[in-house]
Amino acid sequence: MMSKKVVVGMSGGVDSSVAAMLLKQQGYDVVGVTMQIWQDEAEEVQQENGGCCGLSAVDDARRVAETIGIPYYVMNFKDDFRKNVMDYFADSYLNGQTPNPCIACNRYVKWEALLERSLQIGADYIATGHYARIEKLPNGRYAIRNSVTAAKDQTYALYNLTQRQLAHTLMPVGDYEKPQIRKLAEEAYLPVAHKADSQDICFVPNGDYASFIEEYTGKIVPEGNFVTPDGKILGRHKGIIHYTVGQRKGLGISLGERAFVTEIRPQTNEVVIGNRAQACQTVLRANHLNFMAREDIQEEDHVFAKIRYNHKGAYCHVKRTGEDEITCTFEEPQHAITPGQAVVLYEDGYVLGGGTII
Numbered sequence: 001m002m003s004k005k006v007v008v009g010m011s012g013g014v015d016s017s018v019a020a021m022l023l024k025q026q027g028y029d030v031v032g033v034t035m036q037i038w039q040d041e042a043e044e045v046q047q048e049n050g051g052c053c054g055l056s057a058v059d060d061a062r063r064v065a066e067t068i069g070i071p072y073y074v075m076n077f078k079d080d081f082r083k084n085v086m087d088y089f090a091d092s093y094l095n096g097q098t099p100n101p102c103i104a105c106n107r108y109v110k111w112e113a114l115l116e117r118s119l120q121i122g123a124d125y126i127a128t129g130h131y132a133r134i135e136k137l138p139n140g141r142y143a144i145r146n147s148v149t150a151a152k153d154q155t156y157a158l159y160n161l162t163q164r165q166l167a168h169t170l171m172p173v174g175d176y177e178k179p180q181i182r183k184l185a186e187e188a189y190l191p192v193a194h195k196a197d198s199q200d201i202c203f204v205p206n207g208d209y210a211s212f213i214e215e216y217t218g219k220i221v222p223e224g225n226f227v228t229p230d231g232k233i234l235g236r237h238k239g240i241i242h243y244t245v246g247q248r249k250g251l252g253i254s255l256g257e258r259a260f261v262t263e264i265r266p267q268t269n270e271v272v273i274g275n276r277a278q279a280c281q282t283v284l285r286a287n288h289l290n291f292m293a294r295e296d297i298q299e300e301d302h303v304f305a306k307i308r309y310n311h312k313g314a315y316c317h318v319k320r321t322g323e324d325e326i327t328c329t330f331e332e333p334q335h336a337i338t339p340g341q342a343v344v345l346y347e348d349g350y351v352l353g354g355g356t357i358i
């Protein structure tokens, strides 16, 4: 029987390298691909540590592919990435929201673009080094399941994949803990066995995303007022893109108690400041829904939800309040419910679905 063909997305990191190796060992016909997503050639030459698609990432991935013995290609996805990730990222901040670019990259670039191109060239699957598992449920649907290690779990950023995408995806690393993955890499002499984990937002390597947005869009974002929830002016802010709901550091405001950003008002260019209690809320609405373990959800009690990547999760009541809208009412108030971030719902360790917080 012909073995199934799988295109592994290789970022040059240890996880995707081991993913490629495991699939090869399992008998798949494996092809390694690095997507070039944001750097231009000049930046690639300057970049010292490579990031996720710089020259050293490509060099590392190519050396891993040689070590494992698989064909390897670099493919250009810069247009897809610019349109679906960088533009969205900048627009979202300029509209007073806090985007999650990894979620957009996963759905639209890694899956929509890479998967479709891979299927066109005869692949059956794509694979990544994400810490998550994919299972087909008794109801016939595919769902992302928590990885065996809570410490590295990446399911939150994968809630937006479609059934078709899941049906054509493998995530072999989700069955392992990180130290086991490093050990497998060492034992196979993969040249990236000791490489550090990737951090933060890949296209803003220095972490200064406000400067990145101004440079990228050519816009100067104006200063404005910090205000109390009822409109009293507290001071001047540096421009709304510098802030996110729940933020405490770098405000330079004294309230007589701990001060947090509680709301960003793009129409009036105001950043609202409140105390800890004012930064906590019980209700959120979300749209751009995607359902996974079930086709749909109408109303349900005691659903486990995460409101950002590193949120420990909390229980809420979920109700469908529009064709493309759910309302989640938490059993306890939650700190920093942030427009633009995702709410991801879980059931027994499987992703039930999620959406974008309005």
Ligand SMILES: Nc1ncnc2c1ncn2[C@@H]1O[C@H](COP(=O)(O)OP(=O)(O)OP(=O)(O)O)[C@@H](O)[C@H]1O
Pocket (backbone or CB within 6 Å): 008, 009, 010, 011, 012, 013, 014, 015, 016, 017, 033, 034, 035, 036, 037, 052, 053, 110, 127, 128, 129, 130, 197, 198
């Ligand atoms: N530029 C890229 N080209 C191809 N695949 C990529 C690229 N960037 C990320 N991926 C895929 O997406 C997965 C998750 O990406 P993420 O940036 O979260 O990496 P990570 O968890 O640090 O994993 P790794 O150790 O493989 O870099 C990777 O394991 C890889 O399969």
